Amino acid sequence: MGFQKKKVLLAPLDPVHDIGLKMIKRGLDQAGHETILLPPDYSPEEIIKAAMDHNVDVILISRTLGYRVAEILGSFIDLAEASGLREKVKIGIGGMAIRPELAAELGFDAGFGPGTTVEEAVAFVEGREYVKESKGKNKIKKDMTEKYDYTFKNKTIEKLLSTIADGIIEYVKDKTTPGIERAKIREKMLEINDEAELLQLKKEYANLCDDIVKAYYTKGTLKEKTRQLSREELEALTTYLERLKNKMNPEYLQYTETNPIVFIQYGTGCPFMDIAHIKTCEAWGADGVVHFDPSWGARTEGFYEGYITHEEDGSIITYENLKIIKEALMPSSLWQVRAHRGLNTPETVLLAGKVGADLTKINIAYGSLGGGTDPERLTVDAVAAIKYAARFGMPFDVVTNEELCGVPAYKAFAGMLIVTMLGLKLGARPILQPLFCYSPEVMIGGQMSDNYVDFNAAKVMALRSILNAPIWCGAPIGFLTQTEDRVQSSLSTALHASLASSLGVDGISIASADEAYSGGPISAAARIDTLRATQAAFRFFGHTQIVPTKNSEVWASQIVEGIEKTLEAVVKNGNFVDALYKGLLGSREEGAYPGRAGRGTVKAYTFWG
Amino acid sequence: MRIIGVAGTAKNTGKTTTISALLMGLSRTPSIVVGLTSIGYDGEEIDNITGLLKPRLFLKKGNVVATAASCLRVGNAELEILEQTNIMTPLGRISIAKVKRDGLVVVAGPNKSQDLKIVIEIMIEKAGCDIVLVDGALNRIVPMTVTEGLILATGAARNPNVIELAEETRLICSILDRPEVGERYKKIVKDLELKTIAVINNDNTVKVIRYPALIHDDIAEVLNEHITDKACGIYIPAAVSQPVLNKLVEILDNRLQGFTIILSDPIKLLISGQPSKIMDMIKKIESLKGRIEVLKKVPVLAVTINPFYPCYSFEKGLYEPAYVDEKFLKEEMKKAISLPVFDVIKDGSESLIKILGF
Numbered sequence: 032m033g034f035q036k037k038k039v040l041l042a043p044l045d046p047v048h049d050i051g052l053k054m055i056k057r058g059l060d061q062a063g064h065e066t067i068l069l070p071p072d073y074s075p076e077e078i079i080k081a082a083m084d085h086n087v088d089v090i091l092i093s094r095t096l097g098y099r100v101a102e103i104l105g106s107f108i109d110l111a112e113a114s115g116l117r118e119k120v121k122i123g124i125g126g127m128a129i130r131p132e133l134a135a136e137l138g139f140d141a142g143f144g145p146g147t148t149v150e151e152a153v154a155f156v157e158g159r160e161y162v163k164e165s166k167g168k169n170k171i172k173k174d175m176t177e178k179y180d181y182t183f184k185n186k187t188i189e190k191l192l193s194t195i196a197d198g199i200i201e202y203v204k205d206k207t208t209p210g211i212e213r214a215k216i217r218e219k220m221l222e223i224n225d226e227a228e229l230l231q232l233k234k235e236y237a238n239l240c241d242d243i244v245k246a247y248y249t250k251g252t253l254k255e256k257t258r259q260l261s262r263e264e265l266e267a268l269t270t271y272l273e274r275l276k277n278k279m280n281p282e283y284l285q286y287t288e289t290n291p292i293v294f295i296q297y298g299t300g301c302p303f304m305d306i307a308h309i310k311t312c313e314a315w316g317a318d319g320v321v322h323f324d325p326s327w328g329a330r331t332e333g334f335y336e337g338y339i340t341h342e343e344d345g346s347i348i349t350y351e352n353l354k355i356i357k358e359a360l361m362p363s364s365l366w367q368v369r370a371h372r373g374l375n376t377p378e379t380v381l382l383a384g385k386v387g388a389d390l391t392k393i394n395i396a397y398g399s400l401g402g403g404t405d406p407e408r409l410t411v412d413a414v415a416a417i418k419y420a421a422r423f424g425m426p427f428d429v430v431t432n433e434e435l436c437g438v439p440a441y442k443a444f445a446g447m448l449i450v451t452m453l454g455l456k457l458g459a460r461p462i463l464q465p466l467f468c469y470s471p472e473v474m475i476g477g478q479m480s481d482n483y484v485d486f487n488a489a490k491v492m493a494l495r496s497i498l499n500a501p502i503w504c505g506a507p508i509g510f511l512t513q514t515e516d517r518v519q520s521s522l523s524t525a526l527h528a529s530l531a532s533s534l535g536v537d538g539i540s541i542a543s544a545d546e547a548y549s550g551g552p553i554s555a556a557a558r559i560d561t562l563r564a565t566q567a568a569f570r571f572f573g574h575t576q577i578v579p580t581k582n583s584e585v586w587a588s589q590i591v592e593g594i595e596k597t598l599e600a601v602v603k604n605g606n607f608v609d610a611l612y613k614g615l616l617g618s619r620e621e622g623a624y625p626g627r628a629g630r631g632t633v634k635a636y637t638f639w640g
Numbered sequence: 641m642r643i644i645g646v647a648g649t650a651k652n653t654g655k656t657t658t659i660s661a662l663l664m665g666l667s668r669t670p671s672i673v674v675g676l677t678s679i680g681y682d683g684e685e686i687d688n689i690t691g692l693l694k695p696r697l698f699l700k701k702g703n704v705v706a707t708a709a710s711c712l713r714v715g716n717a718e719l720e721i722l723e724q725t726n727i728m729t730p731l732g733r734i735s736i737a738k739v740k741r742d743g744l745v746v747v748a749g750p751n752k753s754q755d756l757k758i759v760i761e762i763m764i765e766k767a768g769c770d771i772v773l774v775d776g777a778l779n780r781i782v783p784m785t786v787t788e789g790l791i792l793a794t795g796a797a798r799n800p801n802v803i804e805l806a807e808e809t810r811l812i813c814s815i816l817d818r819p820e821v822g823e824r825y826k827k828i829v830k831d832l833e834l835k836t837i838a839v840i841n842n843d844n845t846v847k848v849i850r851y852p853a854l855i856h857d858d859i860a861e862v863l864n865e866h867i868t869d870k871a872c873g874i875y876i877p878a879a880v881s882q883p884v885l886n887k888l889v890e891i892l893d894n895r896l897q898g899f900t901i902i903l904s905d906p907i908k909l910l911i912s913g914q915p916s917k918i919m920d921m922i923k924k925i926e927s928l929k930g931r932i933e934v935l936k937k938v939p940v941l942a943v944t945i946n947p948f949y950p951c952y953s954f955e956k957g958l959y960e961p962a963y964v965d966e967k968f969l970k971e972e973m974k975k976a977i978s979l980p981v982f983d984v985i986k987d988g989s990e991s992l993i994k995i996l997g998f
Contacts, residue, residue: 076881080856102650105778108751109911112782113879114853115835117752134730135708136681136777138751142730277713 680777
């Protein structure tokens with residue numbers, strides 16, 4: 032023991048409650064101190080006499096707070112001081128309602144509230160400053176892909192995917208799109224300082240944009256419900272962040288080393304508001320945040336510039352908007368900018384890379400079958416986008432949100448695996464993102480009529496049997512199992528998080544407790560709900576495994592078989608883009624409709640010279 | 641008077657309101673450097689316990705505050721740290737700071753006498769304070785022995801029954817006004833540096849026991865063993881429990897004639913029981929021709945009254961503001977005590993400040 036042995040009197044100034052004191056007593060005994068634990072319900076005078084009789088160095092009092100109890104504690108401390116104890120005896124108070132402010136008000140030397148560790152009380156006894164181990168403050172950014180080598184266990188599927196991916200690369204090699212050309216111009220615009228040249232580039236850029244974006248570059252106007260943030264607002268943001276900096280003491284969600292990284296999604300429309308949401312979630316333990324852009328943005332050729340806010344869901348992507356968000360992030364926070372489904376896919380990945388995002392999101396199959404973009408256009412754009420992702424070292428996830436349209440998991444997975452293989456061939460690091468929720472397929476097929484465990488587990492097991500790649504369950508987990516009841520929503524999220532953890536996945540995206548039914552802005556309190564619930568669930572299960580029934584193995588095999596058959600059909604068809612149009616990766620009957628945005632915009636590379 | 645404490649009889653009796661009134665009144669003479677500290681936690685927006693809004697503390701440029709590290713940046717007054725002490729509180733180390741720009745402050749100062757003494761000394765000697773105001777906390781009063789004068793804040797939060805409240809205030813003031821002991825006993829205590837309970841004999845010899853406070857029947861028994869026929873007084877440097885003192889009085893009974901019970905200050909007695917019972921006991925001692933006196937008085941300068949009290953609503957599950965009749969409260973209080981009585985919200989602070997000699 033590095034500190035002088037102390038004599039400590041532990042007294043529950045309370046009729047019953049002394050559990051906390053008993054725990055502290057054990058800690059103090061182990062640290063070599065002498066402890067005297069009084070029985071409950073001693074009077075203040077008896078406690079003080081005991082302190083005098085035993086000549087103690089420290090008194091630790093525990094008391095639950097109730098009506099007039101503050102006065103009782105105030106009287107106790109007065110009596111202790113008037114008895115001459117306080118000149119040599121330190122007195123601490125502990126209890127569920129105790130906060131440092133209250134301990135100061137009551138006149139104690141220290142206050143121990145909820146979350147107090149035994150070590151903290153021991154440090155007080157020993158007179159040393161307690162430095163709370165802040166796991167949250169010491170967080171480090173994690174790379175979900177680092178432990179994966181992407182080797183295929185299923186060689187048949189590997190071969191099929193390789194054929195399809197080679198076909199895609201061959202298909203796009205002499206093709207370009209306005210999206211690809213804009214990304215090239217944008218990169219030059221970000222790199223040059225010459226005003227005249229910049230003006231010329233802006234003109235070229237505007238010519239490749241839809242009218243509402245062109246109007247910004249030619250007349251300076253923005254679409255309705257959209258405006259630049261004012262200087263006052265930007266200054267207020269700086270002040271807000273400065274104030275927050277000192278206050279941040281982030282929670283840590285994971286309880287075991289196998290608990291997955293937890294992402295939240297933001298996209299309020301306003302970057303300032305987004306930052307407030309991000310900071311709230313960071314404070315409550317979120318490891319990563321995902322940028323949601325507006326749906327109209329995905330269907331509009333071209334990006335605006337500047338700090339732009341608007342009154343609809345999804346936050347507009349501009350270099351400046353992304354930059355202020357990036358600057359507001361904690362260094363440990365993973366940041367994903369989605370680029371998976373629109374006409375600005377290459378430029379989104381370029382901007383994300385330039386600003387310093389950690390992750391992006393690209394999926395041709397979902398973007399063109401459930402996201403509204405023309406399959407050919409997105410195929411050509413996606414290859415360019417994946418190349419940017421590879422260049423900037425940004426892993427990208429391949430989400431299977433077309434499942435939400437009704438496409439069965441095996442077909443969606445086939446699409447996901449094609450893009451994954453494409454990514455690998457182009458030097459990028461893809462992450463598998465299966466839906467982890469109550470999808471239309473199971474609503475109709477009944478695979479979740481008994482439990483939500485088996486089919487979700489089957490999906491992860493199926494993917495694991497195919498290749499060694501990171502898995503990030505999305506998005507958000509438990510989608511369509513949550514209701515307008517925030518308690519139910521939080522619990523459902525937490526249970527899905529626990530299942531995902533038990534399956535050993537690398538990441539999860541969670542919704543707020545009011546997300547599915549918010550009918551408007553998501554509230555900060557509801558974000559905290561699900562983060563706290565997830566944290567509590569991780570603590571509850573620890574390393575315990577959730578064991579699915581035999582059904583999961585059966586369904587996992589069926590999914591793998593389905594993937595294989597789907598891929599065979601695509602190979603047999605000969606052309607991936609054509610397979611998308613034909614519904615081989617999700618048909619109209621299944622709710623997948625090849626998108627129309629950007630149709631006919633793919634040109635031979637020489638078109639733009 | 642340079643060191644003024646504002647002690648309350650309970651939470652929400654108007655300590656901070658009284659301090660605020662004093663601050664406002666004193667600010668009318670800009671040359672006066674006012675120092676402010678608290679033995680608790682003051683200036684917060686919402687009460688820590690009831691959740692109701694609280695009065696805030698506003699300091700003008702040039703004034704001085706002693707507060708804990710984590711409170712330095714909470715208010716909007718601009719503060720310049722003059723000195724960092726080694727005094728620790730649950731909210732961090734106490735600093736003495738000068739107000740560079742007017743604004744609100746949150747004050748959590750030293751919470752025990754010995755620390756308060758050190759801080760006040762720095763505020764007067766080093767920071768140049770002409771007056772130091774010490775805000776109380778809850779019903780705590782012991783650290784106020786360091787002050788030179790006390791303003792007692794009481795009100796409906798202590799007891800919404802105005803008649804009972806006025807009577808209790810009368811008793812408190814009376815207990816605090818116990819007479820000082822004669823020079824003979826003062827000299828014995830000083831010369832012998834008595835730190836624990838001592839029996840003083842006719843021949844000026846003393847017999848000390850190991851306890852400083854008379855707070856347990858067992859201590860009264862131990863003490864009794866040392867009281868001989870020669871004994872003429874008992875000095876108790878620390879707290880005195882009224883029930884235990886009662887027991888001692890029972891033991892001594894007729895021997896109390898000409899006997900003096902000496903306390904270091906009247907607060908040591910006040911904290912030990914209900915004022916009415918303490919007063920009954922004093923009367924009993926006096927009826928037996930004994931005396932109970934103090935080494936140092938704690939002068940009460942004035943009483944401030946607050947008609948507000950937090951009323952717990954069981955239906956809503958929260959505290960709600962409630963009030964007694966303020967006129968009736970003031971009339972009854974004035975009838976009960978001979979000290980000046982103020983409702984600082986209604987009366988302002990001018991007269992109160994005159995009492996302090998400013």
